[in-house]
């Protein structure tokens with residue numbers, strides 16, 4: 001792959017030790033599949049990230065998943081797994097939980113979630129094929145496996161928003177999913193804090209979904225050169241519209257990371 005020309009990317013290539021690379025998980029490192037529990041990482045991603053981690057200032061995965069789930073789905077049968085990536089940090093639940101050096105730090109779950117667990121099944125009852133994913137700190141409603149995924153998502157928006165309001169949570173919309181999660185966190189804040197902590201001199205963030213817009217905004221707001229990369233899909237266009245570079249899904253992301261790694265290694 002030829003490296004696209006962009007000032008933020010050139011800053012990263014000129015001074016890799018000062019660069020932070022942030023990545024989303026679903027749709028970026030892992031292809032989208034019908035069952036959220038089966039979203040295994042692209043088989044080449046952990047190996048490429050492990051190589052790159054030795055050459056840049058920091059690699060951070062910023063995801064709506066709990067860090068433990070990203071790690072479990074990030075295992076490979078044939079090569080390194082995500083847990084083998086040197087110095088990797090995972091900011092899960094949009095920054096609420098952090099995994100680093102084998103340890104997870106997490107606040108206690110929001111009390112509103114108990115009510116969500118009681119009331120959500122009544123809301124989704126009657127919607128064929130709708131799936132509820134309980135993530136501990138948040139609960140997501142997926143419509144991908146329903147007969148008309150878009151119509152089911154639209155029909156659920158109102159009742160889910162009402163439930164969020166009544167339980168002190170917020171709704172995070174995504175690819176055929178509505179998530180009820182605690183307020184006060186987002187991928188932008190999580191990324192900005194990490195950049196400050198690492199004293200980053202440049203940043204690249206790669207995402208695919210609506211939840212990644214906040215991280216893109218944080219790249220723009222950061223007082224350092226930055227580049228926004230979209231893992232493109234026909235399903236979400238809002239991120240591609242804001243991106244500096246668009247690649248073709250997780251395979252394109254792996255290809256770009258491999259090319260960057262080769263360039264900073266002088267290959």
Ligand SMILES: O=P(O)(O)OC[C@H]1O[C@H](O[C@H]2O[C@H](CO)[C@@H](O)[C@H](O)[C@H]2O)[C@H](O)[C@@H](O)[C@@H]1O
Nearest residue numbers: 025026032033034036039063064065144175177
């Ligand atoms: O921030 P992310 O790492 O992108 O996580 C966002 C949500 O991703 C997952 O759902 C999405 O991927 C599923 C597996 O491919 C797919 O079936 C679903 O339709 C997508 O919305 C995950 O299940 C959610 O909990 C995450 O919040």
